[in-house]
Each structure stands twice: as structure tokens, then as C-alpha cells.
Amino acid sequence: MGGLGYFPGDSFLHRANPILKLFLALVLVTAIFAIPSLIAPAAVLVLTFLLSVSCKSGRWMLRIIRSMIKFSLVIFIIQTLFIQTGDTLIPLFWGLRITYQGVMFSLGFVLKLIASALPLALVLRVTKGIDLADALNETFKIPYKYAYAVASAMRFVPDFADEMKDIIEAQTARGVEHDTKGFVKKARLLAPICLPLLLSGVRKAEVAAISAEMRGVSNR
Amino acid sequence: MIKIEKFSFKYKGSEKFALHDVNLDVPAGAFLGLSGVSGSGKTSLLYSCCGVIPHFYKGDFYGSVRLAGLDTVETPISELSKIAAIVFEDMDSSFACTYPEDEIVFGLRNFGHTKAEAEEITAKIMAELSIEDLRGKLIRSLSGGQKRKTALAAAIAIKPKVLLLDEPTGELDPEAKIQVFEILEKLNADGLTIIISERNETLLRKYCTSEYTVTNA
Numbered sequence: 001m002g003g004l005g006y007f008p009g010d011s012f013l014h015r016a017n018p019i020l021k022l023f024l025a026l027v028l029v030t031a032i033f034a035i036p037s038l039i040a041p042a043a044v045l046v047l048t049f050l051l052s053v054s055c056k057s058g059r060w061m062l063r064i065i066r067s068m069i070k071f072s073l074v075i076f077i078i079q080t081l082f083i084q085t086g087d088t089l090i091p092l093f094w095g096l097r098i099t100y101q102g103v104m105f106s107l108g109f110v111l112k113l114i115a116s117a118l119p120l121a122l123v124l125r126v127t128k129g130i131d132l133a134d135a136l137n138e139t140f141k142i143p144y145k146y147a148y149a150v151a152s153a154m155r156f157v158p159d160f161a162d163e164m165k166d167i168i169e170a171q172t173a174r175g176v177e178h179d180t181k182g183f184v185k186k187a188r189l190l191a192p193i194c195l196p197l198l199l200s201g202v203r204k205a206e207v208a209a210i211s212a213e214m215r216g217v218s219n220r
Numbered sequence: 221m222i223k224i225e226k227f228s229f230k231y232k233g234s235e236k237f238a239l240h241d242v243n244l245d246v247p248a249g250a251f252l253g254l255s256g257v258s259g260s261g262k263t264s265l266l267y268s269c270c271g272v273i274p275h276f277y278k279g280d281f282y283g284s285v286r287l288a289g290l291d292t293v294e295t296p297i298s299e300l301s302k303i304a305a306i307v308f309e310d311m312d313s314s315f316a317c318t319y320p321e322d323e324i325v326f327g328l329r330n331f332g333h334t335k336a337e338a339e340e341i342t343a344k345i346m347a348e349l350s351i352e353d354l355r356g357k358l359i360r361s362l363s364g365g366q367k368r369k370t371a372l373a374a375a376i377a378i379k380p381k382v383l384l385l386d387e388p389t390g391e392l393d394p395e396a397k398i399q400v401f402e403i404l405e406k407l408n409a410d411g412l413t414i415i416i417s418e419r420n421e422t423l424l425r426k427y428c429t430s431e432y433t434v435t436n437a
């Protein structure tokens with residue numbers, strides 16, 4: 001999941017009003033889930049990709065889509081197994097089966113999931129958190145402290161991704177295979193990472209919050 | 221500037237005292253170095269000087285700590301933070317922004333400066349610390365020394381009376397360590413009261429004008 005978070009640039013999207021960007025992203029996400037047709041997520045996917053290209057981030061967007069697809073495969077499989085109504089495509093063990101309806105529904109669901117994550121990822125890439133905080137505070141009169149909390153969360157996305165990479169590398173150095181193709185195996189390897197990541201995340205967030213308070217974030 | 225009397229502190233949920241019966245008087249203009257083994261309470265003492273303890277870290281608090289005459293327990297953090305600035309040991313997590321210049325502007329605007337004023341002061345401070353070349357570079361891509369200077373610049377921009385630094389040279393190479401201490405020496409000469417925790421005894425003795433060894437026995 002490397003490459004999440006702000007990336008410098010001076011494209012049209014970089015310079016656009018932060019609130020406008022966030023609003024448009026939310027409109028797209030809402031459209032995906034409000035319009036029953038699968039044309040909506042497909043259109044959002046294409047539109048977001050074109051927008052990414054416009055700010056020199058096309059290649060990055062493809063990478064994000066690829067890792068989203070990997071991530072979604074697990075969801076797709078679980079989803080498919082849960083839907084046991086409809087015409088059997090492949091019968092499995094213990095009376096379980098893969099059905100046509102199950103596959104179609106899960107495909108649609110995963111497509112919506114991927115499409116809805118992309119606009120937000122793009123907004124994160126072209127917006128400085130601190131600019132969004134200023135805009136939220138000035139336009140909507142949201143107390144700066146809370147506006148800043150949003151910015152701070154955005155500021156931590158790349159750190160979080162980096163740390164995950166560090167831990168995976170440390171495990172790889174100790175001989176843990178992360179390139180494995182099996183999903184269950186991969187999930188079992190990732191599980192022990194989650195706790196240290198969460199704990200260090202909490203500690204970092206604590207320092208970040210205290211540091212912001214000591215620099216007057218509540219005074220504004 | 222800071223007066224600590226019969227001060228003991230035990231973190232909530234902890235069995236033993238992190239600081240025990242500390243008596244310390246730091247006059248204005250001091251450049252005090254804190255030494256002590258790992259776990260002796262240097263960080264806790266710095267936290268106590270600026271009100272991070274007990275405002276953010278709760279626990280059993282005995283005795284009194286006064287910052288510029290203000291009792292740190294009774295005075296809200298919004299007041300204490302105008303007097304004392306702190307540079308955290310984990311500075312990576314303490315940055316609020318993506319760029320060094322934004323980081324300095326952040327505190328200034330919070331303390332009531334307009335955007336234009338904040339940008340003017342930022343330019344001045346970056347020139348003073350010779351970090352103008354860091355403008356437009358992502359903080360996360362900077363070297364340890366460059367990050368330290370950025371955190372330092374952000375801390376002194378708001379013109380505190382006291383500057384607290386928690387092992388600010390930890391991971392730096394010897395040359396960068398000296399650079400940081402030379403900046404501090406100049407700030408101290410201009411009247412800033414400084415308290416710093418530092419493992420390197422040689423540097424501590426060379427630059428600090430007084431030393432306090434923290435023990436939690």
C-alpha cells in the first residue's frame with residue numbers, strides 16, 4: 001500500500017479548493033452506492049483514472065487499483081461463499097456451492113468497493129491536510145481543533161504505510177515469506193503485524209495530539 | 221523561571237514513581253542539561269516543566285511545579301504553552317504538517333498571527349537556522365538533522381520563554397549534534413531559558429551552563 005498520502009505537484013487538482021475536492025469525491029462515492037447500475041462504479045473508475053493522469057499520477061493510480069484488487073479477492077471469495085441461493089456453478093464440499101448469483105453479486109460489490117476508494121485516495125494525494133483544515137475552519141466555521149484532527153489523520157497515512165512496509169521487511173529478513181500466493185497464509189502472516197502497528201499508531205497519535213496542543217491548536 | 225518543590229509523580233496505572241522528591245530551581249536565562257540513565261525520568265521531568273504532566277499524562281501528583289510563577293496543575297495548557305515550548309523525542313510523530321514551512325506557520329497562526337505575519341516570521345526563522353533550502357521538501361524525506369532543525373524552528377517561532385528539548389541529537393552524527401548545540405547556545409545568549417536532556421556527557425558539559433542528574437530512587 002505504499003504511495004498513499006500527499007504527493008507534491010502544482011497541477012490543476014493540486015491547486016483546487018480542498019473542500020471542493022473532498023465534496024466531489026463524496027458525490028462520486030455516493031453515486032456509486034445510490035445508483036443501482038454497475039455503470040456508476042465503472043464510470044467513476046474511468047473518471048478517477050483520467051483525473052489522476054491529469055496530475056501526473058496515472059501510473060500511481062494503476063498501482064493503487066492493483067493492490068485494491070488483491071485486497072478485494074479475499075472479500076470476493078468470502079462474499080461468494082456466503083451467497084448460497086441461485087443456480088449452481090460449481091458444487092463444493094459440505095454442501096457448499098458457488099452460485100451464479102453469488103458470483104455476480106460479489107463482483108458488483110467488489111467493483112463498487114474499489115471504485116469508491118479511488119476518489120478519496122486521489123484527494124489525499126493532491127491535498128495538503130493543513131490546507132483542508134484551514135478551509136474547513138474558514139468555510140464551515142468548524143473549530144480549528146477538529147478541522148485539524150482531519151488534517152492530522154491525513155498526515156499520518158504515509159507514515160502508517162511506511163511502518164507497515166518496515167514491519168513486513170523486518171519479518172522478511174527473519175525469513176518470513178510474504179510473497180506467498182495463498183490468501184489464508186498471507187492473512188495469517190499479516191495478523192501479527194496488526195497489533196504492533198496499532199499500538200505504535202496509538203502512541204504516535206498521542207504524541208501528535210499533545211504536540212499540536214502544546215503549539216496552540218486549541219487557541220485558534 | 222521554573223521552580224519545582226517536593227515534586228513526585230506516578231503515572232496512572234504504574235506501580236512506582238517516575239519522579240521522586242524533585243527539588244529544582246531553574247533561573248531565567250539558564251541552559252540546563254539533564255543527565256541520567258535510561259528510565260530515570262528525564263522525559264517525565266521535561267513533561268512536568270511545561271504541563272504535559274499532569275494535563276495529558278494523568279497520575280498521582282505531589283508537591284508543586286511552577287512555570288513563570290504559574291502553578292502547572294491549575295493553569296490551563298493554553299496558557300502554559302505560550303511560555304514553554306517542547307521538542308519531543310519522537311519528533312517524527314510530533315510534526316503536524318507535510319512541509320517544514322507549513323510546520324512553522326502552523327504554531328504561529330494558532331497563537332494568533334495572521335497568515336501574512338506568520339509567513340514573514342517563518343522566512344526569518346528559516347534564514348536564521350539556515351534551513352531555507354528545506355522549503356518545498358517533504359518533512360518525511362528530510363534527514364534526521366534537518367528534521368531536528370525544523371522541529372526546533374517550529375518551537376522557537378512562537379517566542380517561548382522556555383525551550384524544552386528531549387534528546388534532540390539522539391540519532392545525529394557528531395557534526396549535526398554540534399550544529400544543534402551551537403544554535404541552542406545562540407538562542408540562550410539571546411535570553412531563552414533552555415532545558416535539554418542529552419546522553420552525550422561531553423556535549424552537555426561543553427555547552428550547558430548547569431547540569432542536573434535525574435534519579436528516580
Ligand SMILES: Nc1ncnc2c1ncn2[C@@H]1O[C@H](COP(=O)(O)OP(=O)(O)OP(=O)(O)O)[C@@H](O)[C@H]1O
Nearest residue numbers: 231234238256257258259260261262263264265277
Ligand atoms: N506513559 C507512561 N506510563 C507509565 N509509565 C511511564 C510512562 N512514561 C514513562 N513511564 C515510566 O516512568 C519512568 C521514567 O520514564 P522516562 O521516560 O521519564 O525516563 P527517561 O529518563 O526519559 O528514559 P530514556 O532515557 O529511556 O528516555 C520509567 O520507569 C518509565 O517506565
Ligand SMILES: [Mg+2]
Nearest residue numbers: 262263309386
Ligand atoms: Mg526519555
